Amino acid sequence: MSEDSDGNGARRSSPTIYDVAAAAGVAPSTVSRTFSRPGRVNSETAERIRRIAAEMGYRTNPVARALPTGRTSIIAIIVSDVTNPFFFEIIRGAEETASAAGYTLLVADVNESADAERKALDRTLPLVEGIVLATSRMSDSSIRVAAKQRPTVVLNRTTTDIPSVVTDNARGMKRAVHHLADLGHTSITYVAGPQGSWADGVRWRAFYDATTELDIRGKRVGPFAPTQAGGLSAAHELAKDATSAVISYNDLMAIGMMRGFVRQGISVPDDISVVGFDNIFGSDFCTPPLTTVAAPLHSLGAYAVQTLLAELAKTSYDRQAAPKPLKVVLLPSQLVVRGSTGPRNAVLAKRAS
Amino acid sequence: MSEDSDGNGARRSSPTIYDVAAAAGVAPSTVSRTFSRPGRVNSETAERIRRIAAEMGYRTNPVARALPTGRTSIIAIIVSDVTNPFFFEIIRGAEETASAAGYTLLVADVNESADAERKALDRTLPLVEGIVLATSRMSDSSIRVAAKQRPTVVLNRTTTDIPSVVTDNARGMKRAVHHLADLGHTSITYVAGPQGSWADGVRWRAFYDATTELDIRGKRVGPFAPTQAGGLSAAHELAKDATSAVISYNDLMAIGMMRGFVRQGISVPDDISVVGFDNIFGSDFCTPPLTTVAAPLHSLGAYAVQTLLAELAKTSYDRQAAPKPLKVVLLPSQLVVRGSTGPRNAVLAKRAS
DNA sequence: CGCTGTTTGGCAATCGGTTGTCATTCTGAG
DNA sequence: CTCAGAATGACAACCGATTGCCAAACAGCG
Numbered sequence: 001m002s003e004d005s006d007g008n009g010a011r012r013s014s015p016t017i018y019d020v021a022a023a024a025g026v027a028p029s030t031v032s033r034t035f036s037r038p039g040r041v042n043s044e045t046a047e048r049i050r051r052i053a054a055e056m057g058y059r060t061n062p063v064a065r066a067l068p069t070g071r072t073s074i075i076a077i078i079v080s081d082v083t084n085p086f087f088f089e090i091i092r093g094a095e096e097t098a099s100a101a102g103y104t105l106l107v108a109d110v111n112e113s114a115d116a117e118r119k120a121l122d123r124t125l126p127l128v129e130g131i132v133l134a135t136s137r138m139s140d141s142s143i144r145v146a147a148k149q150r151p152t153v154v155l156n157r158t159t160t161d162i163p164s165v166v167t168d169n170a171r172g173m174k175r176a177v178h179h180l181a182d183l184g185h186t187s188i189t190y191v192a193g194p195q196g197s198w199a200d201g202v203r204w205r206a207f208y209d210a211t212t213e214l215d216i217r218g219k220r221v222g223p224f225a226p227t228q229a230g231g232l233s234a235a236h237e238l239a240k241d242a243t244s245a246v247i248s249y250n251d252l253m254a255i256g257m258m259r260g261f262v263r264q265g266i267s268v269p270d271d272i273s274v275v276g277f278d279n280i281f282g283s284d285f286c287t288p289p290l291t292t293v294a295a296p297l298h299s300l301g302a303y304a305v306q307t308l309l310a311e312l313a314k315t316s317y318d319r320q321a322a323p324k325p326l327k328v329v330l331l332p333s334q335l336v337v338r339g340s341t342g343p344r345n346a347v348l349a350k351r352a353s
Numbered sequence: 354m355s356e357d358s359d360g361n362g363a364r365r366s367s368p369t370i371y372d373v374a375a376a377a378g379v380a381p382s383t384v385s386r387t388f389s390r391p392g393r394v395n396s397e398t399a400e401r402i403r404r405i406a407a408e409m410g411y412r413t414n415p416v417a418r419a420l421p422t423g424r425t426s427i428i429a430i431i432v433s434d435v436t437n438p439f440f441f442e443i444i445r446g447a448e449e450t451a452s453a454a455g456y457t458l459l460v461a462d463v464n465e466s467a468d469a470e471r472k473a474l475d476r477t478l479p480l481v482e483g484i485v486l487a488t489s490r491m492s493d494s495s496i497r498v499a500a501k502q503r504p505t506v507v508l509n510r511t512t513t514d515i516p517s518v519v520t521d522n523a524r525g526m527k528r529a530v531h532h533l534a535d536l537g538h539t540s541i542t543y544v545a546g547p548q549g550s551w552a553d554g555v556r557w558r559a560f561y562d563a564t565t566e567l568d569i570r571g572k573r574v575g576p577f578a579p580t581q582a583g584g585l586s587a588a589h590e591l592a593k594d595a596t597s598a599v600i601s602y603n604d605l606m607a608i609g610m611m612r613g614f615v616r617q618g619i620s621v622p623d624d625i626s627v628v629g630f631d632n633i634f635g636s637d638f639c640t641p642p643l644t645t646v647a648a649p650l651h652s653l654g655a656y657a658v659q660t661l662l663a664e665l666a667k668t669s670y671d672r673q674a675a676p677k678p679l680k681v682v683l684l685p686s687q688l689v690v691r692g693s694t695g696p697r698n699a700v701l702a703k704r705a706s
Numbered sequence: 707c708g709c710t711g712t713t714t715g716g717c718a719a720t721c722g723g724t725t726g727t728c729a730t731t732c733t734g735a736g
Numbered sequence: 737c738t739c740a741g742a743a744t745g746a747c748a749a750c751c752g753a754t755t756g757c758c759a760a761a762c763a764g765c766g
Contacts, residue, residue: 016722027746032724042744062480063425064722066416068751074480082444085634088436095435095462104476107460109448123457127415127427228638255638281438285581285608287640369752380716385754395714417752421721 015056024052035060066127074104075308076124077132077301078117082109084252085281086297090134090155093301101309103129114138121146130312132304133157137196151311155304157198158328163311165304165329169199169277172293172333173206176247176275179291179335181214184344185245185273191234191257192222193249200249203277207247219243228256235260244272244344251276251283251292258286258340269342279336288339296331303329368409377405388413419480427457428661429477430485430654431470435462437605438634439650443487443508446654454662456482467491474499483665485657486510490549504664508657510551511681516664518657518682522552522630525646525686526559529600529628532644532688534567537697538598538626544587544610545575546602553602556630560600572596581609588613597625597697604629604636604645611639611693622695632689641692649684656682 017031024031026049033040034049041049066072077094079087091107098105108124110116114137125131130151136143140159146152147162154164180188190207193200204220211218221237224230231253238246238257248254254276258268268274268288276283279294307329370384377384379402386393387402394402419425430447432440444460451458461477463469467490477484483504489496493512499505500515507517533541543560546553557573564571574590577583584606591599591610601607607629611621621627621641629636632647660682 018722028723029725029747030745032722033745036724040744045744059475059479061722063416063419064751065724066751067420067722067753068724070751072416072480082448083441083634085438085441088438088441091435091460092462092464096464099472104459104461104480106457107444108457109445111445111449119452122412126412127425127457259638281436282635282638285612285635285640286638371752381753382717382755383715385752386715389754393714398714414752417721418754419721420723420752421754423721 014061015053015058016061017058020049020053020056020058023056024049070129072127072129073102074106074128075130075132075305075312076106076108076128077134077304078108078110078120078124078136079134080110080117080137081112082107086250086252086278087134088281089297090301090304093298093303094132094305095301097302097305097309101305103305103309105305110137112137114142118142125149130308132308134301134304135197135199151308153304153308153311155300163307163327163329165300165307165331167199167295167300167333168330169202169293169333170206170209172277172295172335173203173247174210175333175335176291176293177207177210177214177216179337180245180247180273180275180341181216183245183273183341185216186344187217187219187243188245188247189219189221189238189241189243191224191231191238191246191248191253192220193224193226193230193253195223197226197249203249222249224249224253226250227252228259231256231258232260235264235266238272239264239266245275245341246272247275247277249277251278251280251290254290254292254340255282255286258288258290262287268340270345273341273344275341284338291338291341292336294334294336296333299331303331367414368411369414370411373402373406373409373411376409377402423482425480425482426455427459427481428483428485428658428665429459429461429481430487430657431461431463431473431477431489432487433463433465433470433490435460439603439605439631440487441634442650443654443657446651446656447485447658448654450655450658450662454658456658456662458658463490465490467495471495478502483661485661487654487657488552504661506657506661506664508653516660516680516682518653518660518684520552520648520653520686521683522555522646522686523559523562525630525648525688526556526600527563528686528688529644529646530560530563530567530569532690533598533600533626533628533694534569536598536626536694538569539697540570540572540596541598541600542572542574542591542594542596544577544584544591544599544601544606545573546577546579546583546606548576550579550602556602575602577602577606579603580605581612584609584611585613588617588619591625592617592619598628598694599625600628600630602630604631604633604643607643607645607693608635608639611641611643615640622693623698626694626697628694637691644691644694645689647687647689649686652684656684 017028021028021031030041031049034046062073075098095105106124106128108120110120117138132153132155134155143159152162154162156166158164188211190204208218224234226249235257248257254274258274261268266272276290276292279292283290283292370381374381374384383394384402387399428451448458459477459481461473463473470491485506485508487508496512505515507515509519511517541564543557561571577587579602588610601610607627611627614621619625629643629645632645636643636645
């Protein structure tokens with residue numbers, strides 16, 4: 001008579017507000033308001049309802065809540081390649097921030113394909129409240145189409161009128177060039193990443209500015225795929241080149257490049273210095289350990305979600321009142337010096353001149 | 354007059370079956386059936402409805418569908434640590450399989466905490482159709498509680514009455530031991546991973562069996578954390594030890610261990626051979642490249658989802674008719690020989706005896 | 707021509723919350 | 737004692753699809 005001798009029904013599914021309402025002798029709407037609109041219900045009544053609900057193990061059904069309100073409590077992060085270690089900490093940071101705010105994070109992998117990305121958006125957009133596009137491979141216009149449907153934040157990229165979170169690539173690049181200059185290098189090559197990459201553009205420009213400013217010979221090769229394989233190809237191309245230092249688009253390429261150099265009998269850093277970007281997992285235990293411009297990966301993910309949450313809050317309370325301050329969050333990068341960079345080798349220097 | 358001069362309403366949200374029904378001059382139910390129950394609607398009518406729906410840009414609202422049916426088309430995979438490269442390919446494999454079946458994959462990271470895992474389950478269970486627990490940190494009973502609510506598949510672990518997908522650790526370990534034996538090693542140490550780990554138990558047992566069978570001295574040290582830091586500690590402990598070969602619980606530890614050895618002036622593989630488990634990202638470019646028992650990571654994820662999908666299909670069509678064949682999918686592992694293993698060093702061998 | 711059987715489409719209930727509106731009760735001031 | 741106004745809870749209409757049931761239409765058969 002007391003607890004679970006309910007007899008017939010209610011075997012499978014969990015209790016609803018109707019069950020709780022019946023048990024508490026109130027209307028379902030009151031139960032609903034107890035949870036969703038605190039203060040609207042008399043505190044004694046609310047207390048009683050909460051107690052009974054807890055006893056029955058009531059949990060509000062997210063799907064049922066989402067239907068009338070649109071609040072699914074899910075946000076999505078779309079990454080171009082989950083197997084790229086670049087994203088690990090980003091995802092972790094995003095997840096933590098989302099969880100803390102009561103949101104569930106949906107990670108979608110699109111395997112470097114703009115087409116898959118569009119499909120993933122199609123599938124996830126209707127069920128999320130907002131999205132983070134991490135290193136999107138889509139065009140600005142495609143992004144804007146998505147942003148029209150749900151609040152959107154882009155990561156590692158800037159797109160007009162869409163909030164974004166990026167690393168301070170320019171300053172990082174500048175530091176890297178200075179570091180190499182301090183080591184005596186007078187000729188540096190930038191190994192470019194994928195053509196469409198926003199980050200590649202920024203990095204190259206910063207590289208150009210820094211080298212001209214310091215009166216260093218700055219060259220560019222590429223583009224190459226942003227993978228170890230791409231780095232390997234770059235190593236071949238660079239072998240015939242007279243440069244004593246390279247800065248590569250990212251760590252993955254740098255690692256591949258160093259492996260390529262080893263095969264060709266070129267020693268890092270004695271014959272050539274290598275600098276990467278991002279400080280991904282593995283850049284500390286490759287050989288030699290990689291000097292790299294560290295991106296604040298964890299923060300990148302965290303800020304992206306935070307920005308999105310702010311956007312969501314704004315949207316819900318007055319749609320187009322705010323004049324869109326076009327937020328671009330710029331996070332600092334940091335040069336991590338390890339074993340892959342060293343003073344300019346005299347022998348090679350002679351060959352270079 | 355033709356396309357979007359609709360005048361007043363319908364600014365914000367997308368069209369519903371009601372809109373389509375009105376435009377086509379049929380009942381909403383007919384529109385619904387057109388999509389969800391092909392054949393139930395006259396093919397001409399269906400064709401017309403489909404055309405009109407396409408013109409209007411109608412897309413069925415997944416939330417609305419989920420409410421009455423419970424079919425959210427989402428499955429979750431819960432991983433103990435997204436930053437562990439072990440999971441990259443697993444997630445990719447899972448995602449691909451899920452997508453192909455029209456499901457969206459929800460990746461939840463629980464940061465190695467059983468508590469966070471329970472919270473993540475709490476949050477995700479009500480909105481997914483099924484879950485994959487990849488390397489769960491929870492107790493069997495907690496897992497069973499979850500499995501009672503939604504179809505569940507466990508990865509890298511076996512739990513009574515719950516379908517599971519695991520690697521053939523035993524055979525892999527046997528191969529590793531034989532490999533070392535062939536190189537002349539007569540004493541091998543197993544560096545254990547976390548105590549609660551199912552895989553650790555299986556690997557240790559297989560190690561024990563293989564060494565006794567080959568009449569090799571098999572020892573065990575640990576447990577250690579399954580990270581690079583754990584491996585580093587292990588290296589210290591092993592330095593005083595007279596062993597010419599170690600097999601570590603996983604690659605991450607093996608990499609950490611090798612770094613520890615280097616610091617102590619112990620050369621790999623000249624002084625000591627190292628074998629890891631899993632073949633994660635980075636095991637090919639650490640120094641020396643790691644010999645490891647490769648787990649079929651991609652397949653692991655793919656099969657887990659496939660098993661789950663099979664379970665879902667079963668559930669929907671006759672709940673408890675099938676007598677539960679208790680499926681355990683066992684995937685083969687493979688020994689990848691690289692530079693971290695070599696013939697037994699005579700000097701060290703003398704010291705060992 | 708009448709009867710049965712099969713398509714096919716419509717009606718309406720339902721999933722489980724949310725929320726606008728209204729009625730009731732209670733409080734306190736005049 | 738009366739009445740305005742606030743506090744509180746109930747009613748009912750949604751959100752958008754699914755689906756059991758029924759009725760109309762139509763075909764086929766004797």
